[in-house]
Amino acid sequence: MSTLMLAVDTATDIASVAVGDGSGVNAGAHQQGSRRHAAEIVRLIDFALSRAGAQIADLDGVVVGDGPGSFTGLRIGWAAAKGLVQESGADVIAVPSLMAAAAGAAERVGSVPVAACFDALRGQVYGALYVVHADRVDTIVPPTLATIAELEALAGARRPALAVGDGAVRFGAEVTKWTGVPPVPLDQLPPSAVVMLALAGRPGAGRRIEDFGTAEPEYGRPAEAQAKWEARHGRQLPRSTDAPR
Secondary structure (H helix, E strand, O other): OOOOEEEEEOOOOEEEEEEEOOOOEEEEEEEEOHHHHHHHHHHHHHHHHHHHOOOHHHOOEEEEEOOOOOHHHHHHHHHHHHHHHHHHOOEEEEEOHHHHHHHHOHHHHOOOEEEEEEEOOOOOEEEEEEEEOOOOEEEEEEEEEEOHHHHHHHHOOOOOOEEEOHHHHHOHHHHHHHHOOOOEOHHHOOOHHHHHHHHOOOOOOOEEEOOOOOOOOOOOOOOHHHHHHHHHHOOOOOOHHHOOO
């Protein structure tokens, strides 16, 4: 009996959804423009499920993009995924969004280091370095907030064959000097949700979440409002899971 999985990722400017049954992707949908994520994500999910001939109750698993990336975007994707899990009782696997971007380029370069960089503003990127194999994923540099120079230092001798993502494009000159080739934009890669379906069961590719109701993605840095609150109060903003019940 096949396992029906739905993947959703909203960490970047491109939101994507895909549905698959273990033998491949049955249906997918994506749209570009982060300001439209909140309005479009439910429609994308409904469209993908409809194309796959499935309903929410049929889902055995949900794969969600784990970030880091847009704070608002991630919250939209995770809220939608939590609604799906609440209705279906599906298992949850979180896959780093940076890993999905790197894996999307693996067909071009094979099992060699690939850097994924999302624009984090303020001269920084959310960056990571992976080697994607057919049977596993090796994390060389885990997701981190850094400049391109800092990411290069963390990678050391493991020079990537390619860099992908909007952060890599924004700092294209530095990235090209590091890798030796121009960076690849996100819109030239397979939709991340499609890649996440393939990665979900691969060793080293994700984390299984037991209590999705209280879980949160890897944002990469606090939201601007949170940073201002903490600076004003001199302490960390309490998480919703820390609040008195």
